[in-house]
Amino acid sequence: MIALMTEGLGLGLATGGYCLGACAPMVVPYFLSEAPARWKDALGIVLKFLTGRLAAYLVFAAAVSWMGHRFRGDIPLSLLNVASVLAGILMVGYSGIRTFSDKAFCRRLSEGKSLRMWPWAMGFLVGINVCPPLIAGAVRLLELGRVSSGILFFLAFFVGTSVYLLPVMLMKPWVRTERMMNIGRLAGFLSGGWFVVRGMSAWAG
């Protein structure tokens, strides 16, 4: 078990730079838009995102291990591209709500509790996306072919990759201005659109 977890951690640490690359287009604009006032809030945003990502990894690990156990077959990557499209739609929606929060409909959504769920949802959808580290992990899962081992492996893998996302918090001292919030929202629109296009084009082959 220790060997398996060390292997997962090592793979996560080795490939985690890619995770930052894959997740940053979502996390950074969101972080700027929310403009956390305290370090606690900044940590909260990153932790929510990471928790969503953890859930995604565990679901992914369980599913792929089960598939590896049952079928020894290919991973249905096209389904994962749907997650990319959904993450993009979510980001565009979020940016829209924040940008037009002076309009009644957006204000209601902006003030409601549902928007606080956004980082979890985005973390989950981005976490389940096809990215090189996830594929590398998935290949190992297919070999393992056991759900419990797969979950343990991916738990350690998650810890390894998450190390690279924590520095996002360090932007906190520079974000609390109206300009930075606007930049975050506008970048969120662009990133969301890019995730949608990327997911759809990958889906279409």
Added chain:
Amino acid sequence: MPAGSPLLKSLIFGALIATTVTVLSTSVQRGTDLIPYQLGWSLFVGGIGFAILRTGLISRWRSLFFILMAWGFVLNFKSELIGIKSAVFACSEQGRVPFCHIAMASSFFNYLYQQYLALKSGSWLLWGPLTLGVLWLVVTLSLGQAWCSWACFYGGLDEGFSRVLKKPIWAWTNVSKKLRDFPSALLLFLLLVSLTVFLPVYCLWLCPLKITDAFLDTHGAVRMFQKVFFISIGVLAIGIVPLLTRKRTFCAWLCPFGAWQAFWGRLNPLRVTILPDRCVQCGDCARVCPIFAIEVTEDGPKVLPYCNRCGECLDICARGGIRYTLLGGTDGSGSVLRTVFIGMGLVVGGAVGGLFMPEVFRKIVFWIGGR
């Protein structure tokens, strides 16, 4: 609008600029056959300096120099690329990545990563972009954001179209505060996604300045989309919209390097400052600003970090209420600073143009005279 300087002072200023540009130009590109054309270019730049000082009008003369340089660049560099077509822009060491200052800004993290790989490989041939980085630092320290109106060899393209009509057909003056930072958002987005896919996304998908298809995608459908993007962005943002609005649409909204310089350009202490005691809040400066860098607020007009120091607002202000200052201070001698800045702008711009404008002159002479 400031008055012009005396004839002698203007002549000395022009001669100093011409001499400096000649020295820089001839030391970078050696060859006796180029010397007459290098001198021609230096004299032209010096003449612009003379005209600015003599008439007191900055932007009118600057734009002439700036537009000529941009179209000269297209004529010399891009026309050759179109002719050669395959494998152009590509440097065997850097693979397929095109490198210009805009590419450097929009894929800076990739650039850093490449430098890391170059460092690890120990091959000094891979360090070309680092040289570009040093040049950028020199330019940023000497000109700051003013690069975009004094030395960028692309900027004169949309400025050229924006100057065709005397009055705008579409008076586009107001921009929502929420949208004004779009260039910074675009830069942030490009930095992140370029890192994600390890490709210069801006160059591959958005840059209308790449008027060759040398390194487009090999997949037919993707290639078609890329061409559609390039052509539509180019026609709209460089041609039609600047023509209708007299605004530099591409530079103001779509150039990641402009946003990059808006941030790093603060390293240079020169600012455009509106003097509150002279401002009558007529709004002329905001109206003529070609890149929407003056925001009209209840407290009067405010210069945004996107200001290119082009001098358009200084030329239009009837009460002389806008000046070049050091870090926004309103005291001290504006005219000395103004002269020093104009000199810097023309020398740096002249040196950049000196890399290709003599060759352009030579080609023109060849085409006309056949030798």
